[in-house]
Amino acid sequence: MERSGTPGRRPRRRWAGALAAVLTGAALSFTGLSGSAQAADVNVAKNAGFESGLANWTCSGGSGATVGSPAHGGAAALKATPAGQDNAKCSQTVAVKPNSTYTLSAWVQGGYAYLGASGTGTTDVSAWTPDSASWKELKTSFTTGAGTTSVTVYTHGWYGQQPYFADDVSVFGPDGGGGGDPDPVVPAAPGGLAVSGTSSSSVTLAWNAVSGATGYNVYRDGSKVLAVSGASAVVSGLAADTSYAFQVTATNSAGESGKSSTVTGRTATSGGGGGGTVPKHAVTGYWQNFNNGATVQKLSDVQGAYDIIAVAFADATGTPGAVTFNLDSAGLGGYTVAQFKADVKAKQAAGKSVIISVGGEKGSVSVNDSASATNFANSVYALMQEYGFDGVDIDLENGLNSTYMSQALKSLAAKAGSGMVLTMAPQTIDMQSTSNEYFKTALNVKDILTVVNMQYYNSGSMLGCDGKVYSQGSVDFLTALACIQLEGGLSPSQVGLGLPASTRGAGSGYVAPSVVTAALDCLAKGTSCGSFKPARTYPGVRGAMTWSTNWDAAAGNAWSNVVGPHVHGLP
Structure with a gap:
């Protein structure tokens, strides 16, 4: 709508930036390499899914933060924002075994994103991708030197480019003595389930977040209808002026909790989406x-x-x-x-x-x-x-x-x-x-x-x-x-x-x-x-x-x- 009676220009945003510099001497790869996993191999990265905020990670210039969306797995992911001369590098030092091969991987989205390992004692490696609208896996591998007991793994973006997101980092190989993240336990059943809104075809639910949960399942009249990552959901496609019974469970890699208490939600009587008392025409x-x-x-x-x-x-x-x-x-x-x-x-x-x-x-x-x-x-x-x-x-x-x-x-x-x-x-x-x-x-x-x-x-x-x-x-x-x-x-x-x-x-x-x-x-x-x-x-x-x-x-x-x-x- 115009504030004046004359036509105005309507600009459309188009991003046409391109990376002009190529890192010299770095082994860059989209698909990467894969190592031979042994029976005792583990992911030696800690807080690999950023479910505990930035614990175990250090981000340059305060560039990193955790967000609930988008998340590749679980309920959180890293968002890192390059600014000025800072490329938003977030790193972690992991314990490794000498003369061992590790597979390094992570899921990334958004602006230019790099994944790498330094201090390997052999050839340091990295992988990268230009900006991506959806989650993409970066993957490579490295071999540690005869005296290498720790390696720094990192993600970073590129100067002047958009923020990038990273999640589910893995440094998979022999345990160097630091172990990996503890195995999760089945989460508790969610509490506080309530109906927070309705329309003629939907019911909005909210509940209390559960510690250790990476997702939630929503049940309608006993049948699973939705899986979400956060502590709220909109169940749509419902009939108008109809009551439904809802329950929620919490999930993680260890399994699914018991069901929450049941709440009843009744859809509104107005037809055709929202609109309150708006007339038919x-x-x-x-x-x-x-x-x-x-x-x-x-x-x-x-x-x-x-x-x-x-x-x-x-x-x-x-x-x-x-x-x-x-x-x-x-x-x-x-x-x-x-x-x-x-x-x-x-x-x-x-x-x-x-x-x-x-x-x-x-x-x-x-x-x-x-x-x-x-x-x-x-x-x-x-x-x-x-x-x-x-x-x-x-x-x-x-x-x-x-x-x-x-x-x-x-x-x-x-x-x-x-x-x-x-x-x-x-x-x-x-x-x-x-x-x-x-x-x-x-x-x-x-x-x-x-x-x-x-x-x-x-x-x-x-x-x-x-x-x-x-x-x-x-x-x-x-x-x-x-x-x-x-x-x-x-x-x-x-x-x-x-x-x-x-x-x-x-x-x-x-x-x-x-x-x-x-x-x-x-x-x-x-x-x-x-x-x-x-x-x-x-x-x-x-x-x-x-x-x-x-x-x-x-x-x-x-x-x-x-x-x-x-x-x-x-x-």
């Missing part, structure tokens, strides 16, 4: 918390046709992932926070949902790791509590990480409950394929998602679901692109059409309100179509969205006066 409008030449409105001035009012926008803070809201009282003619809060309640009393929108054309909120995901969820929930917002709108136009945004939204839903309203406003390019991060996020949170109101403007020509190119500004453009979402996994109730309220609301893509209503009829009833006609109809299509209620007011409410009644009259 709904109109969404963005309300501007700033003056850019459109009609200045108080929230109480927002036209009655709008069922979901998205307050634009939340502001980023200095904490990664966290947001806040600052009412522009001066720009809105002295509108006070107290008045705003009262107007939120009044709109809700009238059956409307008021949500906080995050992002916009110039908004930059980065949720790209577990910590920032937690910060996002906590800060949005705090705004919901302070101002009474019903939920959140995701309008991030400058990049989105599906893994961590999904984590953040599920965490938020667990706090807010089944009545939370969750909307999204991706650009057309973001929903061209289910492999795109926005589309993946929508599918990941389908059980709590109210509606995706894609922006059918400021985009130019795009592909429809039939593989043909359609020009912006036509019925075909709206219906053929909506078809991608409808056939790509979203339910009809989770698809809406986002259009500008006037020619001043966007740089391009404005269509007359009659074009919006024709596209809705084509999708819902198979009538008023252009050259593209969907293979089937979608009577449950949610409705339409506009930027903005202010631009609509500036144009005499021409958009909401036509689109509003039409949406509410859909079958």
